[in-house]
Amino acid sequence: MRPARLRRGRRLAPEARRESLLDVAEGLLLEQGYLPLGVQDLAEAAKVSKALVYKYFPEPPDLYNALLERACAELADAGLERAARDEHAPAAAVGAAEVYYRLICEAGPLVQIILRDRFMSGRVGREAAALRDRTCRALARGLRREFGLPARQAVACVSIGMAIPEECGRLAYQGDLDVEQGSALCRQLVLGVIDVAGRRGAEMRR
Numbered sequence: 001m002r003p004a005r006l007r008r009g010r011r012l013a014p015e016a017r018r019e020s021l022l023d024v025a026e027g028l029l030l031e032q033g034y035l036p037l038g039v040q041d042l043a044e045a046a047k048v049s050k051a052l053v054y055k056y057f058p059e060p061p062d063l064y065n066a067l068l069e070r071a072c073a074e075l076a077d078a079g080l081e082r083a084a085r086d087e088h089a090p091a092a093a094v095g096a097a098e099v100y101y102r103l104i105c106e107a108g109p110l111v112q113i114i115l116r117d118r119f120m121s122g123r124v125g126r127e128a129a130a131l132r133d134r135t136c137r138a139l140a141r142g143l144r145r146e147f148g149l150p151a152r153q154a155v156a157c158v159s160i161g162m163a164i165p166e167e168c169g170r171l172a173y174q175g176d177l178d179v180e181q182g183s184a185l186c187r188q189l190v191l192g193v194i195d196v197a198g199r200r201g202a203e204m205r206r
Contacts (some may be wrong), residue, residue: 018056022066024069029067035117036060040082064114065125067196071111072131074103084135089142093158096139097165097190104169112166120204122165136162143194147201154197161193 012020024046030035037060043050057063083095084205104112114120115132124132139155139161168186171177177185 016055016134017048017052018066021053021056022063022070023046025063026108026110029113030110033113035064035119037063042165059103061120061123061125063139064120065128067110068114068125068128068159071103071107072128074107075099075111076131078103080136081131081135081138084138084142087142089139089146089197090191092139092142093190093194094187096135097186099163101165101169101172101183101186104166105172105182106183108173109170112170145199147198148205149197149201150204153200157193163192164189164193 009039025037025042027046028041029035031174039050040061043053046053047168057066078099080096080099083099084092086092088093115128136155136158139158140151143149143154144151145155167184168177168182168189172179174184
């Protein structure tokens with residue numbers, strides 16, 4: 001996890017200051033576990049004025065979306081979309097879940113905290129929303145192609161399946177679950193969702 005507080009007196013270039021604010025905000029949100037994050041709390045922890053926080057992040061969604069963009073860049077670099085595009089649906093689901101799980105293990109459930117908060121409904125930034133939507137569409141298309149599921153059921157399976165690495169990763173991050181055991185559990189549970197999808201598709205073809 002990134003450091004949650006800074007010492008006073010450090011003069012930073014604008015981009016470095018912005019990144020340091022994001023580092024502090026990330027640490028505070030992971031401690032807090034929910035939105036919103038108070039501007040005063042962020043300013044005190046970062047040892048800056050509230051005016052400086054507003055300079056970089058005029059509105060709360062600006063801060064949360066900046067955090068999401070960083071996390072999404074890490075997911076993209078780790079191969080989330082590449083995994084989701086695997087032609088074999090089970091491999092795609094397991095691969096995407098593993099990428100997401102590993103990020104949460106290492107960095108905490110930041111994406112989950114932000115995306116699942118009602119405040120962010122309709123406020124998620126374009127880049128984060130695009131990565132989420134491309135990944136989910138790729139996984140849903142794979143389920144429809146391989147098992148013949150209707151679109152809504154395929155999307156529901158993806159939504160349920162991607163909640164699994166979130167919860168397993170959160171538990172591992174908190175130290176309540178061994179990281180490698182959590183990975184194995186995540187894989188087994190995701191494959192369970194895929195198995196249900198396959199059986200559902202077979203029933204519909206009868």
